[in-house]
Amino acid sequence: MSHHTTIRIEKVTLHSREKSSPKTILDDISFTSPAGKITALLGPSGAGKSSLLRLMCRLDDPDEGRIFLDEKDISDIPVLELRLRVGMVFQIPVMFPGTVRHNLEIAQKLCRTRECMSTEGLLDLVDLSDDYLERQAENLSVGEKQRVQLARVLVSRPEVLLLDEPTSGLDVMSAERIVNLIKRINKETGTSVVLVTHLLEQASALADYVALVSEGRLVREAEMKGFLKWAKMGKFKLAALMSEARNERN
Numbered sequence: 001m002s003h004h005t006t007i008r009i010e011k012v013t014l015h016s017r018e019k020s021s022p023k024t025i026l027d028d029i030s031f032t033s034p035a036g037k038i039t040a041l042l043g044p045s046g047a048g049k050s051s052l053l054r055l056m057c058r059l060d061d062p063d064e065g066r067i068f069l070d071e072k073d074i075s076d077i078p079v080l081e082l083r084l085r086v087g088m089v090f091q092i093p094v095m096f097p098g099t100v101r102h103n104l105e106i107a108q109k110l111c112r113t114r115e116c117m118s119t120e121g122l123l124d125l126v127d128l129s130d131d132y133l134e135r136q137a138e139n140l141s142v143g144e145k146q147r148v149q150l151a152r153v154l155v156s157r158p159e160v161l162l163l164d165e166p167t168s169g170l171d172v173m174s175a176e177r178i179v180n181l182i183k184r185i186n187k188e189t190g191t192s193v194v195l196v197t198h199l200l201e202q203a204s205a206l207a208d209y210v211a212l213v214s215e216g217r218l219v220r221e222a223e224m225k226g227f228l229k230w231a232k233m234g235k236f237k238l239a240a241l242m243s244e245a246r247n248e249r250n
């Protein structure tokens, strides 16, 4: 794929729909995820990372602000088309009943006019052998399901990949495998990636660019190198913030 896509978040605000507990989930957030690059959406638990990711494929719409794919407002793109162009990989993989092959074929049917990937060689891209095609998807391990989910999303050759904590719940080895896969897919296909993570180590190992969010606000966006320097200079209590996030999870 030669076309690289930029995602631009412009003054996005999202309020809670719960009447009993009104709350601003995202507060006037703006940043740009550069075309063909991996952007880490970094922040502690409850910062609003998943909420923001959901807006990027219109699982929700913001109350204010706009989101652009290149120069096009995503609310002007038919939702089905958008979801083929912007593939979302959820934290907890959900498989359709049936074989892995069946799971991939469902994704192919949804492609309609868009040129989709064939099942052959697709699993190789996510580091699974073709033997998996005939396996029952629901019987796979979480790590295997995560990879099948990724393959299923890749069927439509998305320009943008949204990944919500793709390695949570995985052991170190499997997590490393997923991290390498994401890198490889980004390199080989030029797909722009927005990766949600609360792990600074993962962000720094993977991402070219960072958007740091906390309590629904953008704290900083920067190239990774500059970001790490800034974090080291202690301008923001990043380590404390992140370990707080970790403790909450454990």
Ligand SMILES: Nc1ncnc2c1ncn2[C@@H]1O[C@H](COP(=O)(O)OP(=O)(O)OP(=O)(O)O)[C@@H](O)[C@H]1O
Residues within 6 Å of the ligand: 016, 017, 018, 025, 043, 044, 045, 046, 047, 048, 049, 050, 051, 052, 198
């Ligand atoms: N549909 C909703 N209705 C009400 N509040 C919500 C809704 N979705 C999210 N929130 C609240 O918005 C805040 C941000 O949630 P979000 O899931 O985006 O955080 P996160 O950064 O992804 O956290 P985590 O790292 O734990 O996944 C939280 O306080 C959450 O309780």
Ligand SMILES: [Mg+2]
Residues within 6 Å of the ligand: 049, 050, 051
């Ligand atoms: Mg989340």
